[in-house]
Amino acid sequence: MKLNELVKRLKDVAQKLQSYDETVYMINENLQVGHGEGIYKFSFETYKKEGSKASIPMGRDFFRDEIKGMASPELLKKTPRFTLEPIYDEMHANKLAIIIKSWSETIPQGFIETLGSTLDLPRDVSLISAIRLLDGEIRLTINSVKIRDKV
Numbered sequence: 073m074k075l076n077e078l079v080k081r082l083k084d085v086a087q088k089l090q091s092y093d094e095t096v097y098m099i100n101e102n103l104q105v106g107h108g109e110g111i112y113k114f115s116f117e118t119y120k121k122e123g124s125k126a127s128i129p130m131g132r133d134f135f136r137d138e139i140k141g142m143a144s145p146e147l148l149k150k151t152p153r154f155t156l157e158p159i160y161d162e163m164h165a166n167k168l169a170i171i172i173k174s175w176s177e178t179i180p181q182g183f184i185e186t187l188g189s190t191l192d193l194p195r196d197v198s199l200i201s202a203i204r205l206l207d208g209e210i211r212l213t214i215n216s217v218k219i220r221d222k223v
Contacts, residue, residue, distance in 0.1 A: 093165060096164060101116045104156075118168065194216040199214060199215040
């Protein structure tokens with residue numbers, strides 16, 4: 073998939089998600105050791121949660137200020153973070169939309185700010201695969217990412 077096509081599809085998904093305020097999504101994010109020193113494989117997938125709705129947390133700390141509408145230059149001066157622990161979370165669609173929209177803005181700049189890490193993208197865009205980007209059901213896999221030293 074070409075990078076500009078991925079960005080366009082991410083923007084479309086984010087716009088659709090904003091209208092699904094009460095829909096709850098399960099999020100599974102994983103950063104695995106890849107081939108080579110300092111090389112990782114990033115995978116992210118979401119799907120709609122079935123059944124009763126529970127109290128949903130605002131999301132990870134990184135997105136808290138942006139979700140509340142208080143995005144500021146301080147948000148951009150955060151320290152790098154990463155975790156190799158899988159992240160399983162629940163989130164309302166409108167909050168997931170903020171994350172997806174953020175990706176559409178950072179991916180063309182060569183990095184992606186995930187829930188657990190800030191990652192530099194590979195130069196070869198063929199290593200990025202978006203399997204499904206429909207109605208918030210997303211599968212995004214990126215091979216050969218590196219943890220970003222500076223944000």
